[in-house]
Amino acid sequence: MKRLVLIVFLLLTAASAFGVAVQADEPAACPDGLVLIQVGEISVCSHGDDAPPRGEDRSVDNDPRILSFADKVGVAEPVECIGDGQSGHRIEVLYVYTATTGNRIAEYRESFRQWAADADQIYNESAKRTGGSRNMRFVTDANCRPVVTDIQLTNVDVASMNNTINALYQKGYNRTDRKYLIFADANVYCGIGTLMPDDDKSAQANQNNLVPGWARVDAGCWSGFVAAHELTHNLGGVQNSAPNHTEYGHCTDDMDVMCYNDGPGTVMRRVCILATDENLLDCQNDDYFNTNPLAGTYLSENWNVADSPYLISMPVPPDPSQPSCQLDKMTVWLREVITVRCVNLEPGDTVVARWINYRKDKTFTGTAGEDGIAFLRVKVIGKLGTGGEILRITAKETGFTEDITVNIYTR
Ligand SMILES: [Zn+2]
Numbered sequence: 005m006k007r008l009v010l011i012v013f014l015l016l017t018a019a020s021a022f023g024v025a026v027q028a029d030e031p032a033a034c035p036d037g038l039v040l041i042q043v044g045e046i047s048v049c050s051h052g053d054d055a056p057p058r059g060e061d062r063s064v065d066n067d068p069r070i071l072s073f074a075d076k077v078g079v080a081e082p083v084e085c086i087g088d089g090q091s092g093h094r095i096e097v098l099y100v101y102t103a104t105t106g107n108r109i110a111e112y113r114e115s116f117r118q119w120a121a122d123a124d125q126i127y128n129e130s131a132k133r134t135g136g137s138r139n140m141r142f143v144t145d146a147n148c149r150p151v152v153t154d155i156q157l158t159n160v161d162v163a164s165m166n167n168t169i170n171a172l173y174q175k176g177y178n179r180t181d182r183k184y185l186i187f188a189d190a191n192v193y194c195g196i197g198t199l200m201p202d203d204d205k206s207a208q209a210n211q212n213n214l215v216p217g218w219a220r221v222d223a224g225c226w227s228g229f230v231a232a233h234e235l236t237h238n239l240g241g242v243q244n245s246a247p248n249h250t251e252y253g254h255c256t257d258d259m260d261v262m263c264y265n266d267g268p269g270t271v272m273r274r275v276c277i278l279a280t281d282e283n284l285l286d287c288q289n290d291d292y293f294n295t296n297p298l299a300g301t302y303l304s305e306n307w308n309v310a311d312s313p314y315l316i317s318m319p320v321p322p323d324p325s326q327p328s329c330q331l332d333k334m335t336v337w338l339r340e341v342i343t344v345r346c347v348n349l350e351p352g353d354t355v356v357a358r359w360i361n362y363r364k365d366k367t368f369t370g371t372a373g374e375d376g377i378a379f380l381r382v383k384v385i386g387k388l389g390t391g392g393e394i395l396r397i398t399a400k401e402t403g404f405t406e407d408i409t410v411n412i413y414t415r
Contacts, residue, residue, distance in 0.1 A: 035201050035244055037251030037267070041166050044173040046215050048198040050165065051252035054225075054233060055264060056194040062224035063191050069115040069122075082121035082149065084316055085335050085413055089144035089151075093181045093213070093313040095120075095235065096143040098172070099154045101189040102162055108189060109154040115226070116187050120150045122228020123185075123235060126261060130285035131310065131317075136295025139316045139334075140235070143182075148335055148413040152187075162190040169198070169218040183217035183238040183314055185231055194225040197234030199253050203243040203306040210307050212240035213314075229283065233261050236285065239312040241292035247302055248273075248291050260287040285309070324348075327404040329397045336384055338414045344380040346372070346397065353401040357382050360394045360407070372399070386412050 034040045034049035041048050056062050097120050101107050124140045131138035142150040161171040168188065177184050197219040200211035207213055217238030221230045236242075241262055242249050248257040250270045255263040257275040259282040265272050276287035286293035290302060295310045295317070297303035303310075310317075316334070329346040336342055346355055349372035357380050358367040370380035378399075386393035393412055398405045 035251075037244070038199065038201060038253060041169065041198065043169050043216075043218075044178060046173075046178070048169075048215060048217070049201055050196055050198050050237070051254075051266070052196060053193040054195045054197075054230070055266065056225055057227075057229055060194060060225050060227070060230075062194045062222060065191070065223040066226040068112055069118045082117060083124050083142050083144065084139040085144045085148040085411065086141060086316055087411065089142075089146070089148075093141055094143045095140050095183045095185055095314055096177070097150045097152045098177065098184055098186045099152055099189070100157050100162060100168065100172075100186055101154065102157060102159050104159055105189040107154055107156065109152070112187070112226075113152050116152045117150050119187070119221075119226060119228045119231055120185060123232035124228075126228060126232040126283055126285065127315065129283070130261075130293060131295045133284065134289050134295045134297075134310075136310065137317060138295060138310055141314050141316055146414065148337075162188055163192060165193065165196045165218075165220055168220060172218065173216075177218075178216050180214060180216055183219060183235060185235060186218060186220040187226055188220050188222050190222050191224050193220060193222045195219070195221045195230040195234045197237035199237040200240065201244065202240070203245045205306055205308070205311075207311050207313055210240060212238070212307070213312065229261065232285075236262055236292070236309060239309045239314055240307050241285075241309045243292065243307055245302075245306060246291035255287070255291050257287045257291070258282075261285050262292065263287065327399065327402050327406075329406050329408065331408065331410065336410050336412055338384055338386070338412050341381050341383050344370075344382055344395070344397065344408075346370075346378045346380070346399065347376060348402075349376045349378055349399050349404065350401040351376055353378070353399045355380060355397060355399045357395055357397045359385055360396045361386065372402075384410070384412060386410070 038049040038051050041050055099109050127138045145151050157171050161167050198217050202211040204210045219234030219238050237253055242253055242255050248255045250266050252266045254266045257273050259276050293309045294303045327348040329344050332343040351372055351374045353372045355370045355378040356367050362385055368380050368382045370378040372378040393410050395408045395410055
């Protein structure tokens with residue numbers, strides 16, 4: 005296959021013989037079907053270039069993404085924000101260009117953000133299939149937008165994945181708590197991503213969570229779909245122990261973001277047949293992504309991308325018998341009105357919410373219905389930044405107080 009030949013060729017030029025590159029002392033040997041890339045002191049695997057999805061031509065740059073209706077009316081909430089936008093495991097968006105292409109960040113920045121958001125949406129829509137929610141933990145700014153950093157590399161740097169990620173590694177894009185989503189201004193690949201062959205169930209132990217990852221998408225394939233595909237490799241999909249795996253990090257039970265006829269030995273089956281399935285992860289949720297795998301199934305005992313620390317999941321529902329309150333959304337904007345839903349209250353109890361760092365008279369009230377549920381409409385006030393503001397909710401008759409820490413963002 006073309007993509008394999010390409011990477012093998014790179015290794016040949018880098019190490020003069022394939023066998024040299026895959027020495028026994030390498031910490032992470034790559035199984036058949038994947039090839040090793042040495043990045044600084046780190047060894048990673050990749051299956052090589054992904055075939056372009058239908059309709060994509062890797063030699064023709066994609067236009068800036070057409071803004072959606074939500075973008076135009078200014079209510080787009082493209083990605084979820086969490087914490088300070090920097091801490092912990094994060095997906096970091098980079099734009100790489102050369103002196104030949106020039107820097108097109110001004111033209112494409114919003115598109116890169118939107119494609120990142122599209123990839124995120126693929127994840128969350130996929131999570132809904134198994135009753136969960138998953139959003140990507142992007143590096144975000146104070147306005148809750150993915151940070152896009154523009155980086156100039158040389159033509160040699162962008163000529164191969166190997167060179168690109170080594171150049172980025174040297175520039176410091178090598179953090180073990182980062183997956184780098186690289187929009188490369190080049191037409192070498194469609195997309196290519198690193199993947200560690202490790203099906204260990206434990207998020208703490210799995211290699212995919214211990215080394216950096218690099219997901220490169222070239223200009224002919226700039227899209228949320230290809231970004232989601234390459235990031236899924238970074239997050240550990242698809243392992244070659246999965247029931248429907250191919251030998252190259254994909255799956256055979258189409259339709260699915262990760263399944264395609266990727267090389268010798270792969271025999272495809274059409275299992276998920278809805279048109280929307282092609283934009284969702286893991287047909288039948290049995291190979292690499294399931295927010296709620298049944299005991300005894302493969303994903304209950306092996307690495308499950310839905311457990312990745314690079315993803316945000318909504319809090320586990322609280323004890324169903326105890327009074328509790330939840331916000332209706334995770335990303336909260338200054339001065340908007342949000343809904344707080346409280347359950348298991350005494351019917352008729354008056355529920356009061358207030359921001360404890362602000363005027364005591366600024367309160368919001370609601371009344372529990374016969375079903376013990378109260379809805380409060382709460383205006384978001386407070387200061388921006390890390391740490392969050394505390395919303396205190398009390399229900400006197402029920403004898404209940406709960407503090408919810410809210411991170412507040414501004415547009
Ligand atoms: Zn792939």
